[in-house]
Amino acid sequence: MTSIPKTRKDLFDRLDALNITHSTMEHPPVFTVAESQGLRDQIPGGHTKNLFLKDKKGRYFLVTLEENAEVNLRTIHTLIGASGRVSFGKHEALMEKLGVAPGSVTIFSAINDPGHDVTIVIDAPLMEYDIINAHPLINEATTSIAREDLKRFLADTGHEPMILKVST
Template structure:
């Protein structure tokens, strides 16, 4: 079995991040039907759009954020959502947001930049990251997310995503992200 993470890529507790195959096994153990496709690695929404073909359902982007106090959030929203970080910080009563570093991302979620996904909360055993989910995602029949690496996409139902997040100890705070949308102008 191919390892996707090197020996020096470790979580804050010193353990190795979950491998994609183990994540997919966990989904199956939970009775979650998921369909996974492999593709060239993608790092941006634009690259994903160009490669996705006919994958149905919600396509998402994920923002790994922290505030001045060091608290962290993983915000999953529709891929085309323009997010005003100041407005989002106010909505979440978090203060000013900045993006978390690649090192922090690996330490807490066990993924690299470009592979950020709500499924990565499985690696946050200490509950340091707050999961926030755009309510609009729940209106789609399927949600497409990376299974911890950016060269695969896994589709699952919104109900199953919520079930997984709950099982991982990260029940999602559901938020109307249109309230945090960047103003046109």
């Protein structure tokens, strides 16, 4: 049985319980990096894009990168320890594993993976930013959080992210 996905309020409550400072800006729904470009002047820091991937053995990976980073999907499996080439995970698996819909994929969705079914991978260049921005489980807002606080949040969810250069 799948648990009910956490809400944005649940996420903020968890961050508050960890004494993690965060700020959120509301905006119209954005589904692509291109649609979110207009927010850059208003929200400083590194902006993210996310890839929900599946390997040949059915293992799932959430790869979080800086929004302009590019990835070679034919070779990324050799970097992240996947079994054979990866493909994009299906929408149903995304909802089941991370509790979010397409367009709302975010590193914060680790909160919806208590079984640690998804390996979190963060592209190393993203971690050069002091502030990292991601959707708070929905694509109608952007939440800003300090890099070290993001690591603390992930640790609290039981995820030890792989931080390595996967962008080309």
